[in-house]
Amino acid sequence: MTKLLEMRQIVKCFGSVRALDGVSISLEEGEVLSLCGENGSGKSTLMKVLCGIYPSGDYEGEIIYKGQVIHPKNIADTEALGIAIIHQELTLVKELSVLENLFLGAELCQYGVMNYALMHYEAKLLLEKVNLSVSPNTLVGDLGVGQQQLVEIAKALSKNAKLLVLDEPTAPLTESETEILLKLVEALRASGVSCIYISHKLSEVKAISDHICIIRDGKHIGTRAADVMSTDDIITMMVGREMKQLFPREDHEIGDVILEMKNVNAWDKANSQIKKVNNASFNLRKGEILGISGLVGAGRTELMECLYGCYQGKYHGEIRLNGQPQSIKNSRDALNLGIAMVPEDRKKNGIIPIMAVGQNISLSAIDQFCQFGVMDNVRESSDIAKSIKKLTVKTPNPDISIASLSGGNQQKAILARFLMINPKVLILDEPTRGIDVGAKYEIYKLMFQLVKNGISIIMVSSELPEVLGISDRVLVMHEGNIMGNLPNQNLTQEMIMDCALAEGVPA
């Protein structure tokens, strides 16, 4: 067999951060290569380099495709070469039909008029190839996510793709849909199409790959034949890093159970067939830091949103606070009960960019500064100043726009907002995402200070060292199920990863 693709010593930097540090992969015709690594290890960056999203010259190293060095400037260049990427987020137009989507941007025309008959014929052939038996005139929005995925692949095939990159294609799929997709990948391989397959589901990876390449922290850890590797080997290679960061762990007292959630079920808001949280139950003690670990899409955020009353889809479950059953319909209810949540996506759900730092901080606690709806601005500024000092938010003054602060300081300001209501339970969803090490350290310190004062914290985090360094107890979620409830004693990253990737019965 001949080499179809070789990527040699790819180095890609973002500022001073080396996101890719000399990664090399190679792929033969009709081969399936899987890329494995933790969130943020550099898999997606590598694929963006391959597909020209980061144009040639933006990175070091070379890409050799069919024996020639290529310098893709954009996605169109690589598509012309026969390299197609299928992103996790689908890029289909839901309001258009399957046929229109398949030929979007490459319509078959005669004198500018679309030749529907020809496109219909071609579309049927393409759909047959991917084993999708729907009419080309069906609206894409009427298809399930799995079928949409197949349309996306058919679209790639219509461009004569020789190399297909699948970035976590099965994440939103049900099991039967996954099976169809895997069969299709097999069939494509038989017909000479190569695949690069990115997935967190190791059983899938083992089943369909010829080789498995493991990337960690932007470095190439190793590429082995799939049949000589066990799932454990893969996990060890994925996480085997030393803990470098310091966690200012402090002893604190853990009290009685303060919060219980029982039998929480939640369904996807767009597709009520997909369960995001499956019968999850857990409890939280006073003064405890409960880490929630798991891969992206495991249902952690959804579970927290159910607790905070802001989940958008259908959900139900039982919440008890201090033994009392509570009904939380919206975030106001939650805040009134002393449950606060610092949301995951700071930009979208956290800050109000055009408002001042101070006004952002006091937003949830406005009631405290009001008499008959009229605000006491003096008392408000005084409390804001105290809050800024306490959380060391580095801002020249409280009246500048919050958008001008750094990510870490924005995060502290949002934290200040929810501390102002004096919560008993504080949910932190990815509290340190995208902020620098110094600000991280300060947030950890603050967390320990809070639990010492009797506040209970639930921390959702994708960073394993953080989970291990901070939590008293760790819940591990996998595909909507709570798979592990592990006290943080002699706990290792491998044990958490085992749980997060395991496909056994829910704990």
Add this chain to the structure above:
Amino acid sequence: MIEQTSELEKKPVPTLVGRLKNMNLKLLVMVVAIIFIMLLFSFMTEGSYLSPRNISNLFRQTAITGILAIGMVFVIISGEIDLSVGSMMGLLGGGAAILDVWFGFPLPLTIVLTLGAGLLLGLWNGWWVAYRKVPSFIVTLAGMLAFRGILIGITDGTTVAPTSSELAIIGQSYLPNMVSLMIGIGGLAAYFGWQKKHDLKQKSYNIEVAPSTPKLIKSVLLGVAILSFILLLNDYRGVPTPVLLLCLFTLLGTFIASKTRFGRRIYAIGGNIDAARLSGINVDKNKLAVFAMNGFLVAIAALILISRLGAGSPSAGNIAELDAIAACVIGGASMSGGVGIVFGAVVGAFIMASLDNGMSMMDVPTFWQYIVKGGILLLAVWMDSATKQKR
């Protein structure tokens, strides 16, 4: 560490200065625009544009668009739009005229019923937007058509006239000179008193009080401006009642926007609706309230309108919503929500009225008036986005 922060607090901060500059720039542009319009028209009309009589007229004309703009600016800040304002004003005015002319209701009852109806129509719009999740553009476009239809239906397409002499008080009367002076001086005294109290309170919370000299200058300037405004209007017949109403509602609107919880929440909702919801703000309820408040202000404007015209007419208030929206946008409100000031919207209404008034005096054909107003609107928004891009 602590020393460092205190030093930071004292230092003038570039971003704040930048913001102030930007705000002042906007204000400056508006003032320059007003002066330019004034000079141009007074030159073209050989001075009669700036006569006390015309100035009085100009402010009276501002009143209706100004009051509509106050309601509208809250809607725009919350990230929505209300296109039904003109038809709603026509309908409420028509209803009030029918009560007054056909049924001979006493004036207080007519006023109460009209204000109540305004509130209800606002709630109607708000309910569809907030609880039925229909985009406000569509809800109020539907209202624009339906309200006008109802108006033509109930008036049978005829003008309802003449309205009673009591009703004329709202739109046509003038305050006695002494009364308006007293109100002006009383208002200033109350403002200074409140400021003093604010300072003392800041001291009691150990918050640094702003230096007194610039504040004093500002206060003196404000006093001179208000008193000369009253004296100027007194030179003709006194402060027109609609202008007093406009001033009152401008103050009230400014108070709501900057000093109340409700106001703060409207800015938050317009700024980032998701973050506002997650911060425990009842987004739906507040949006409903914004539309209800808008409806109430439309009712006030409607009463002034029929009182001034002395009649309810099926075409009253036609495209008034566009004047109100233009006033808000010229006054610095952003159509994407979260940004806008009440006073700016009123100044915007004044600019629109100045153009109307001046061009009418010069006998500029109506079609030119539309073209000029359209051009000004486009120019104002373009200037805003051009300065934003530079930042």
